[in-house]
Amino acid sequence: MTTHKTKIDTLVVGAGQAGVAMSEHLSRLGVPHLVLERKRIAEAWRTGRWDSLVANGPAWHDRFPGLEFEGLDPDAFAGKDQVADYFEAYARKFNAPIRTGVDVTQVVRNSDRPGFTVQTSDGVIEAQQVVVATGPFQRPVIPPIAAQQSSVLQIHSAAYRNPQQLPEGAVLVVGAGSSGVQIADELQRAGKQVYLSVGAHDRPPRAYRNRDFCWWLGVLGEWDAETMQPGKEHVTIAVSGARGGHTVDFRRLAQQGMTLVGLTKGFDNGVVSFEANLAENIARGDENYLALLDAADAYIARNGLDLPQEPQAREILPDPQCLTQPILELDLAKAGVSTIIWATGYSVDYSWLQVDAFKDNGKPRHQRGVSSEPGVYFVGLPWLSRRGSAFIWGVWHDAKHIAEHIAKQRTYLNYRDAAQRQAEREASSQPASLIGAR
Numbered sequence: 001m002t003t004h005k006t007k008i009d010t011l012v013v014g015a016g017q018a019g020v021a022m023s024e025h026l027s028r029l030g031v032p033h034l035v036l037e038r039k040r041i042a043e044a045w046r047t048g049r050w051d052s053l054v055a056n057g058p059a060w061h062d063r064f065p066g067l068e069f070e071g072l073d074p075d076a077f078a079g080k081d082q083v084a085d086y087f088e089a090y091a092r093k094f095n096a097p098i099r100t101g102v103d104v105t106q107v108v109r110n111s112d113r114p115g116f117t118v119q120t121s122d123g124v125i126e127a128q129q130v131v132v133a134t135g136p137f138q139r140p141v142i143p144p145i146a147a148q149q150s151s152v153l154q155i156h157s158a159a160y161r162n163p164q165q166l167p168e169g170a171v172l173v174v175g176a177g178s179s180g181v182q183i184a185d186e187l188q189r190a191g192k193q194v195y196l197s198v199g200a201h202d203r204p205p206r207a208y209r210n211r212d213f214c215w216w217l218g219v220l221g222e223w224d225a226e227t228m229q230p231g232k233e234h235v236t237i238a239v240s241g242a243r244g245g246h247t248v249d250f251r252r253l254a255q256q257g258m259t260l261v262g263l264t265k266g267f268d269n270g271v272v273s274f275e276a277n278l279a280e281n282i283a284r285g286d287e288n289y290l291a292l293l294d295a296a297d298a299y300i301a302r303n304g305l306d307l308p309q310e311p312q313a314r315e316i317l318p319d320p321q322c323l324t325q326p327i328l329e330l331d332l333a334k335a336g337v338s339t340i341i342w343a344t345g346y347s348v349d350y351s352w353l354q355v356d357a358f359k360d361n362g363k364p365r366h367q368r369g370v371s372s373e374p375g376v377y378f379v380g381l382p383w384l385s386r387r388g389s390a391f392i393w394g395v396w397h398d399a400k401h402i403a404e405h406i407a408k409q410r411t412y413l414n415y416r417d418a419a420q421r422q423a424e425r426e427a428s429s430q431p432a433s434l435i436g437a438r
């Protein structure tokens with residue numbers, strides 16, 4: 001291990017899409033900076049997700065403004081490795097100063113001088129600013145209701161790769177956001193009996209009247225919404241770009257043999273219990289779906305757009321039996337369930353960031369990424385400034401705001417009054433020999 005000490009104006013921690021976007025904006029503004037990444041650029045896309053994952057948004061949308069996906073139809077959905085390649089290419093494009101394979105282990109504010117001391121796996125760094133771009137999805141979360149069940153394999157969706165990885169037998173997938181629903185669909189297509197535990201969700205149509213839902217959320221101002229609707233804090237979004245993209249339709253999944261169940265409540269002696277809220281959760285998802293169609297129709301009428309009618313989008317399949325007579329308990333052994341996949345989200349890990357930038361609940365205290373600890377910034381978090389903040393296109397705009405904030409602060413700091421300017425002029429006009437002799 002080398003122990004060199006580096007001084008840098010701005011240190012960015014993490015080189016996922018958030019770190020790459022930060023580096024681009026800092027470079028444009030001439031802010032000297034360094035990005036440290038413990039693994040590789042866009043590692044989460046490369047190895048942190050299941051094999052068949054494709055982006056949830058089409059290639060024209062899920063990208064940064066400065067580069068298109070090479071060789072990909074703009075309406076297609078990039079595979080996870082194509083997304084990782086994209087960010088690597090993007091970083092190369094502007095020669096981003098990224099050092100990979102370096103873990104940041106501690107950041108503390110200096111008590112005797114400005115800035116921060118940063119401990120890393122490759123030596124100590126002195127930085128005036130630290131931008132935290134370590135991602136919103138770091139630690140897989142399995143809720144405490146999960147029981148130790150030695151007869152059943154339990155994994156988080158972060159550890160799921162493909163159906164072949166699982167033992168013979170049925171699977172219970174807990175959580176029906178984009179990850180859970182896509183994994184459940186893939187397992188069912190691979191011939192497995194699947195139980196899917198469905199909580200509160202939004203489920204926009206994949207496309208309506210020839211426009212992808214990403215377009216609709218854009219023109220309707222929803223990506224830019226700055227505050228979450230009250231009561232939506234625990235609502236996930238169920239969308240899929242798999243197999244060319246399709247609307248997530250829970251009734252269709254049930255028609256194809258999947259058993260839908262309500263929110264998972266608890267485990268007792270090998271029996272899982274579910275809340276009696278499946279019908280309500282599905283109904284709310286339908287409401288969300290139909291509301292988007294209504295808003296889209298109104299937008300088309302208001303703007304006089306010539307987009308084809310699509311009345312069949314309003315046809316809802318009949319309720320399957322698992323919806324009208326939901327099961328409230330499942331004996332795992334009797335049902336032959338050999339695997340539980342927890343698609344229940346992630347939390348963050350800021351144990352290395354030892355600064356005063358956190359609320360009592362451990363969440364960063366910030367305004368659009370500018371934290372309460374001067375010189376510390378966060379980027380890439382859900383709702384950092386708007387709904388799109390943790391998504392590919394949204395993080396780029398947040399990074400721009402943060403880079404501009406840093407550049408502005410530097411400008412103020414570099415201000416010199418008349419006496420200082422005069423002193424500097426005199427110093428620069430002195431012969432080199434005299435300067436050296438001082």
Ligand SMILES: Cc1cc2nc3c(=O)[nH]c(=O)nc-3n(C[C@H](O)[C@H](O)[C@H](O)COP(=O)(O)OP(=O)(O)OC[C@H]3O[C@@H](n4cnc5c(N)ncnc54)[C@H](O)[C@@H]3O)c2cc1C
Nearest residue numbers: 014016017018037038044055056103104134135380391392
């Ligand atoms: C399954 C899944 C599918 C998704 N699909 C989409 C999609 O289709 N479209 C979309 O727009 N968004 C999608 N997202 C959301 C989001 O775009 C991704 O999660 C994205 O990876 C977040 O980028 P990031 O740069 O903020 O974080 P990350 O990609 O997680 O990058 C953070 C980086 O920081 C590094 N790091 C962490 N701690 C340290 C440390 N202490 N020192 C050094 N390095 C460190 C990590 O190694 C990592 O590379 C998806 C998320 C998930 C979980």
